[in-house]
Amino acid sequence: MERFLEALSLDRMIQEFLLEIEQHFEEWYPKEACGIIAVVKGKPVWFPCKNIAKTNDTFVFDSTEYMKIAQKCDIIGIVHSHPDGSSTPSINDIKYCNSTGLIYYIFSYPDMELYTLHPEREDKPLYGRLYEFGVQDCFEAARDYYLKEGLDIPNRIPFEEKWWLKDINYFSEEYIRTWNFKKVDEMKKGDFLTFSVFSDIPNHCGVYLGDDIFFHHAVNRLSCKENLFPQWKQHLTGIYRYAP
Numbered sequence: 001m002e003r004f005l006e007a008l009s010l011d012r013m014i015q016e017f018l019l020e021i022e023q024h025f026e027e028w029y030p031k032e033a034c035g036i037i038a039v040v041k042g043k044p045v046w047f048p049c050k051n052i053a054k055t056n057d058t059f060v061f062d063s064t065e066y067m068k069i070a071q072k073c074d075i076i077g078i079v080h081s082h083p084d085g086s087s088t089p090s091i092n093d094i095k096y097c098n099s100t101g102l103i104y105y106i107f108s109y110p111d112m113e114l115y116t117l118h119p120e121r122e123d124k125p126l127y128g129r130l131y132e133f134g135v136q137d138c139f140e141a142a143r144d145y146y147l148k149e150g151l152d153i154p155n156r157i158p159f160e161e162k163w164w165l166k167d168i169n170y171f172s173e174e175y176i177r178t179w180n181f182k183k184v185d186e187m188k189k190g191d192f193l194t195f196s197v198f199s200d201i202p203n204h205c206g207v208y209l210g211d212d213i214f215f216h217h218a219v220n221r222l223s224c225k226e227n228l229f230p231q232w233k234q235h236l237t238g239i240y241r242y243a244p
Contacts, residue, residue: 013037013044013077014037014079014105014114016044016046017037017044017046018112020046020048021035021046021048021079021107022109022112024048025081025083025107025109025110025112026109026110028051028081029081029083029109029110030056030083030084031051031053031056031083032051032053032056032057032058032059032080032081032082032083033048033051033059033080033081033109034049034050034051034059034061034078034079034080034081035047035048035049035078035079035080036049036066036069036075036077036078036079037075037076037077037078037079037105038069038073038074038075038076038077039073039074039076040072040073044076045073046079047069049061049062049065049066049069050062050065052160056083057083058092059080060158060160061158061160063157063158063159063160063163063166063168063170064168066157066158067157067175070157075102076102076103077102077103077104077105078097078100078102078103078104078105079104079105079106079107080104080105080106080107081106081107081108081109082106082107082108082109083109084109085108086108086113087106087107087108087113087114087115088106088115089104089106089115089117093106093117094117095132095134095135096134096135096158097117097118097119098119098120098121098122098135099134099135099140099155099156100119100155100156100158101119101121101155102119102155103116103117103118103119104116104117104119105117124136124144126141126144126145126148126215126223127222127223127224127225128222128223128224129141129217129222129223130222131217131218131219131220131221131222131223133159133161133219134156134158134159136217136223137159137217137219138204138205138206138216138217138218139156139159139170139205140156140217141206141207141215141216141217141223142192142205142206142207142215142216143156145207145215146207149190151242153179153181154178154179157170163201163203164196164199164200164201164202164203165199167201168201169201169202170202171194171202171205171238172202173238173240176192176194176238176240179242180242180243180244181240181241181242181243182240182241182243183238183239183240184239184240184241185239186239187208187239188208188210188241189208189209189210190207190208190241190242191207191208191239191240191241192205192206192207192208192238192239192240192241192242193205193206193207193208193214193216193236193238193239193240194236194237194238194240195232195235195236195237196235196237197235198235202237202238204216204218204235206232208228208239209225212227212228212229213225213226213227213228214226214228214232
C-alpha cells in the first residue's frame, strides 16, 4: 500500500481512508464496489455502500442507504472500483458524475490506481432534449429550468430505475422541503409539480409555466411545453413553491 501512496498524489481525504476503501473493494470483488465521501461536523467520513446492480461491471446505490446518509451529512464525493480494469472513467461515469454534480474517485482494482473525475455542468437548451434516464430526464429538466432562473436546487440523488415499483419516493414532501419548497394548493408560475402516473408514488415532475402550460421531459419523448389538461392534470399529486 505504501508504494501507491508514494507513487500517487492522492486527494488528502482519499488518503485517509485508502485502507478501508481497498478492503471494501476486496469484499465486493469481482463486482464493482461503491461508497461515499461525506462531511460530518466539518470532517470527512467514508461510508462503504451496497451495490445493488445486477451485473459486475457497473454500480447502483441502494437508495434507502444513500438517502439516509444524505439526510445526516453533506455528500461530496462518490468512490467506486473498476475490477480488473483501468481507472479511466467510462461514458456512464462521466454522465452520472455530471448529473450528480459530485466528484467521482475511480480506482482500478487490485492495482488501486486512482482517477479523480470532476463534474462539468453543460449549459444545454431546455427544449428538444433526448430522454436518458439519470442524465436527461424529468428531474434534470426541472433542475436546469430553475438554474436558468437563478435558483440552484440540490443535485439529484442517484435514482434507481422504476423506483415507484420499489416503494422509493424521490419526490416526497419531506425531501422537497429540503430544497426550500413548500406544498401549496393552487398553481402559480414557477411551481414544481409532481405526478403519480399509474402509481401511488410520484414518478414524474415538471415546472408550471402558467395558463395551463407546464415544462417537462417524459420517457421516450423530447423535453417540451405541454398542456396540463386533460392528460396530465389527472396524475398531478403535488404542487410546491420556492419559499426560502
